[in-house]
Amino acid sequence: MAITSVKNLKEFSTNNDRFEGAHLLCPGCAHSMIVRELMNCTDDNLVISSNTGCLEVSTAVYPYTSWDTSWIHIGFENAATAVTGAEAMYKARKRKGTLKDPDAPVKFVAFGGDGSTYDIGFQWLSGAMERGHDFTYICLDNENYANTGGQRSSATPIGATTSTAQAGTHSYGKKEKKKDIVSIMAAHGSPYVAQLAPNKWKSMAKGFQKALETEGPCFINTVSACTTEWKFDPKDTIHVTDLATDSLMFPIYEIIEGHELNILYRPKNIISVEDYLGAQGRYKHLFKPQNRHVIEQIQKDIDDNWARLQRREEARI
Amino acid sequence: MSLQGNDNRGIRELGAEKKVGWDEVTQGVALNSFVGESENSAFLKAEERNYNDFNSYTATVASWRIIKPVYNRDICIDCQNCWIWCPDTSIISRDKQMLGIDYDHCKGCGVCVEVCPTNPKSLLMFSEAKDNNEALAGWPVKEKKVKN
Numbered sequence: 001m002a003i004t005s006v007k008n009l010k011e012f013s014t015n016n017d018r019f020e021g022a023h024l025l026c027p028g029c030a031h032s033m034i035v036r037e038l039m040n041c042t043d044d045n046l047v048i049s050s051n052t053g054c055l056e057v058s059t060a061v062y063p064y065t066s067w068d069t070s071w072i073h074i075g076f077e078n079a080a081t082a083v084t085g086a087e088a089m090y091k092a093r094k095r096k097g098t099l100k101d102p103d104a105p106v107k108f109v110a111f112g113g114d115g116s117t118y119d120i121g122f123q124w125l126s127g128a129m130e131r132g133h134d135f136t137y138i139c140l141d142n143e144n145y146a147n148t149g150g151q152r153s154s155a156t157p158i159g160a161t162t163s164t165a166q167a168g169t170h171s172y173g174k175k176e177k178k179k180d181i182v183s184i185m186a187a188h189g190s191p192y193v194a195q196l197a198p199n200k201w202k203s204m205a206k207g208f209q210k211a212l213e214t215e216g217p218c219f220i221n222t223v224s225a226c227t228t229e230w231k232f233d234p235k236d237t238i239h240v241t242d243l244a245t246d247s248l249m250f251p252i253y254e255i256i257e258g259h260e261l262n263i264l265y266r267p268k269n270i271i272s273v274e275d276y277l278g279a280q281g282r283y284k285h286l287f288k289p290q291n292r293h294v295i296e297q298i299q300k301d302i303d304d305n306w307a308r309l310q311r312r313e314e315a316r317i
Numbered sequence: 318m319s320l321q322g323n324d325n326r327g328i329r330e331l332g333a334e335k336k337v338g339w340d341e342v343t344q345g346v347a348l349n350s351f352v353g354e355s356e357n358s359a360f361l362k363a364e365e366r367n368y369n370d371f372n373s374y375t376a377t378v379a380s381w382r383i384i385k386p387v388y389n390r391d392i393c394i395d396c397q398n399c400w401i402w403c404p405d406t407s408i409i410s411r412d413k414q415m416l417g418i419d420y421d422h423c424k425g426c427g428v429c430v431e432v433c434p435t436n437p438k439s440l441l442m443f444s445e446a447k448d449n450n451e452a453l454a455g456w457p458v459k460e461k462k463v464k465n
Contacts, residue, residue: 010413013397016362020350021406021422022373027381028426032404043359064373065348068358068366201401227426235427238402 002043002105003213006205015040018068024058028234030224030241031055031140033198035111038138041205042212044105045069047090049083051121052076053113054147055140077121079110080128080137087133107212108135114155115145117221118179129188129217136211136218139181142226150229154179157249158301159294160282162229167285172294177301185219186255192218194254196264199241203252203264210254223250231281243276248306249298253313261312273299362411374422378405382425384442387452388417392439399429399440436460 005011018039025032031054039046046069050056056073059066074082087108093099112121117139125137144162145151152162157178161167165174186193192214196204204222211218225241227234244250245265252265274295277283286294348371351358358366368374395415400408407423409416418429430440436459443452 009397009401010395013400013410014413016359017406018358019406020372020374021419022376022378023405024378025404027404027424028428029404032406033402036404036406037401045359059373060348061373062346063348063371064376065350065371066373068350068372198402233427235431237404237426237428238432 003209004041004043006041006202006209009201012040012201012205015043018046019059020066020068022064023066024061025054026228026234028227028237029054030142030198030226030237033237034138034140034204034222034224037198037201037205038109038208039069041208042107044107044212047072047083047086047106047108049073049079049086049108049110051079051110051112051116052147053116053140054142055111055113057147076116078124079112079116080121080125080135083108083110083135084128084131084133087135108133109212110135110137112137112139113145113147114139114141114143115147115153117141118154118181125219126188129185129190129219131217133217134215136208136220138208139219139221140224141181141221142224142229143178144226144229146226146229155181157298159277159286159291159298161285162282167291172285172291173282182219182221182253182255185221186258188217188219189258190219191216191257192254193220193258194264195221195223195250195252197223197241197245197250197252199238199245200252200265207254207264229282231284232279236279240276240279243271243279246271247273247276248302249273249276251306251309253309259317261309261316263309263313273302377421378424379421382423382445384425384427385420385423385445386418386425386427386429386440387443387449388415389439389441389453389456392435392437392456394435394439396434398432398434402428402432404428 004015017036019036048069048071050073072082094102141155143155144153150163152165152174155178156162156174159173161173167173182193182195192211194207196207198204207220211220223241223244225237232240245252246267248270253261253263255261277286285291349369350372352367352369393415400410405422405424407419409419427442430438430442433440437457
């Protein structure tokens with residue numbers, strides 16, 4: 001496989017972008033940072049499929065496409081199914097010898113938002129994982145249904161206000177905790193599962209390359225800060241992602257073969273989660289005195305999770 | 318814009334007498350990014366590619382912008398931070414060198430300015446109406462570190 005060098009940023013920047021501008025994602029959206037990085041970390045031909053979501057509606061507005069590779073969209077939930085179908089067809093035609101260029105390296109990638117990964121497309125994703133196709137599924141996790149107006153999804157963390165779980169006099173926003181999708185996918189027996197963030201570009205590029213190289217179904221959850229629904233200034237996308245990884249709200253780690261957990265980024269100074277929450281409008285109400293207990297709860301969850309990850313890394317289970 | 322090859326898509330198969338096999342099915346809505354072959358797009362720079370009218374590279378979102386980034390070559394250290402984090406593929410970078418900004422595709426989000434590490438910054442946001450040369454003439458000077 002023709003992977004590109006990620007030794008340093010200068011060398012990485014010699015890649016030719018295959019994700020074109022003038023798509024209609026919001027200014028400062030992290031989705032396109034992640035997609036660009038995936039397409040730059042390999043020179044192979046890519047077959048990409050997208051679930052319905054911000055990425056799909058914004059990059060294929062008729063009569064334009066922003067994709068310089070093969071790209072398909074079918075329904076809300078079935079990016080995983082569509083791309084594994086393409087992969088099965090590719091293998092069959094390779095076996096029969098009916099491919100035009102059988103030696104050309106091809107990689108299969110599916111993109112989904114958190115709504116279509118955690119909720120609507122979960123069954124399809126789970127099935128594709130179980131069937132063991134050779135593909136990589138990348139979840140662009142912005143913690144709500146941002147495309148349709150910011151409804152809660154099962155990726156929305158506790159305490160965040162969304163258009164269907166609004167904070168007010170009687171509520172502090174969403175009351176349920178976020179689903180641990182990375183562990184769920186690791187439990188499928190996937191050979192490579194990871195949680196990555198665009199601000200740590202090197203670990204993200206390396207993770208993408210590892211997933212593409214690994215034979216079998218790989219899953220990557222990426223943090224995609226949403227300027228519109230998280231309510232921060234578009235210019236602060238990378239800053240907010242920095243806060244997310246440094247406060248360990250989004251720890252960056254990988255799980256190989258379901259048991260070998262490696263933490264890929266350890267912040268030098270772990271910051272308080274209040275810094276992360278305070279940078280976004282969707283958590284503004286938590287700083288009222290009657291909601292302070294939610295912040296304490298979030299901080300406790302983060303500390304517990306970090307301790308658990310470190311123990312898992314040590315114990316290799 | 319003309320929709321090339323549209324006349325033999327889809328509809329004709331509905332009236333076809335013999336059943337159409339998987340290999341003969343014409344695509345429903347397929348937009349070709351390039352004119353002709355497109356397999357080696359990873360090895361071609363944007364200016365070497367033969368873009369089709371369907372490719373969004375040929376479109377522009379410049380009208381979204383109310384503020385724009387202006388690039389100062391004299392201060393830039395070619396770290397490529399702006400290139401990797403630009404969400405709109407609008408930083409033109411060739412052979413490890415930053416060349417400038419693609420104002421057709423830039424939406425003016427300002428991420429490039431925030432991630433620029435130089436002092437003073439080699440990218441700054443200005444009003445869309447301001448002339449680039451005028452902006453460069455009034456570039457701020459290096460800030461001295463304030464000792465506490």
